[in-house]
Amino acid sequence: MTDSASAPRRATPAYRLLADRLRVQIDRGEFGQAGRLPTEAELQREHGVSRHTVREALNQLETDGLIRRVQGSGTFANPSQGRSGRYQRRIGSLDEIVVWPDTTMEVLDSFEVEVNPALAARLELPYIEVGHARIRRWYEGEPFVVTDHWVAPSLAKTLAEARVPTRADGTVIGEAEQFLSSKIAGARQDITAMAAPRREAELIGCEPGAPILLIERVYYDTAGGLVEMTASHFNPRRYSYRMDLRRRT
Amino acid sequence: MTDSASAPRRATPAYRLLADRLRVQIDRGEFGQAGRLPTEAELQREHGVSRHTVREALNQLETDGLIRRVQGSGTFANPSQGRSGRYQRRIGSLDEIVVWPDTTMEVLDSFEVEVNPALAARLELPYIEVGHARIRRWYEGEPFVVTDHWVAPSLAKTLAEARVPTRADGTVIGEAEQFLSSKIAGARQDITAMAAPRREAELIGCEPGAPILLIERVYYDTAGGLVEMTASHFNPRRYSYRMDLRRRT
């Protein structure tokens, strides 16, 4: 049971490699109609890892809503839901938020420093200036969301020089992370509804005053500091926020 | 390492008992200003369990956004956010959805069977009838949400006879579970915005046509069957949907 007898350490942990492999197989539908995965014992043998490692991998997939585990019976891939015209995001963890697959991005206003005491305070900055940028996203030829980004002025300058954002399917926070001393640890978001202001209505293709979805986020790093605030205005006819809630046991 | 030397089996697993204990301590602010929890080694000793059990308990708290773990440094309680007048729900798992703390419930229409082919189809029922009920919730003397519940007609009859819902802070699905052969495994929800219909506007205290938050849910059981569908109309001035997104690693 000494560790010298175990597999060599890798850059990415074994349970994550296994989870990623299974994720691909599930996407490809390799587990047939019933979606039945190999048993934990089989996965142990096939991949040469301990049961604990297998279970950690399955925990990840379960957290993301990809599988369902039934005691005494087996592990099954959840059926993937079909689209209904709108762009539906299914978010289980922050890792799924760092890319927007199949969308394109348009920079309306790149990062500039402006005076905004209220937002500076919300970012817990010791002064009244913030960096601001405004970005719009398209899906299938239609704009569906416009997002305001607020960061500390120093970070805004760095991002402006690096011409961030650069990737059409990336996110500002995802690209900004390389310039941070601490990594992004998480985010807190509030979802609510509001009447579309005139400018936002034009940008996302709805009437002024029409109901839109507002999602506000605050990203914080591992040191506990606030890194970025965003406010996204979604056209609800083109976007819906989908998520899975699961029982713990 | 034989199990005969281990602690006796309990009705609820040890890691859950530990998690619940820690949850209470966090709520009470027993870990001081910094919110630093005991180390995993200390928790092992204090509660007489293995490190694996300690880590499973901490995993639960992390999933619910209550703690943050920093490698090499320690485990810390996340600061609880203050209120801003509105009722803010923070949902990490289904277990947190089976009660609505601090709210009261009003039955507008108790369960009755009605003809509704579209909803019967969405519940995957083989006929055109569904059971329907309508419930309103209050917070601090103000109504903030009205929810329509749809279930299979047979379940509706059972619930009507049992006079469900009965608890002011309970949920229909939570109380219905005792009558089901399979347990609730999870739910899928879509969040979007819409203009308030006249009737719903009256019920939640806003103007007709005002933007409101619509949350649609489908609950499914461990057998994979659909159990209940709900549509909730929230007054966004009195309610906001808050959640935490966390990095996996």
Next chain:
DNA sequence: AAGTGGTCTAGACCACCAT
């Protein structure tokens, strides 16, 4: 009765942080 996932122990090495 056999097989599956759920829980738990004991012990190990590692990466990272604080000192």
Next chain:
DNA sequence: TGGTGGTCTAGACCACTTC
């Protein structure tokens, strides 16, 4: 350098499902 959380192995018994 010592302590913290992150990863991993080996092995065990249990609850539940299926046959």
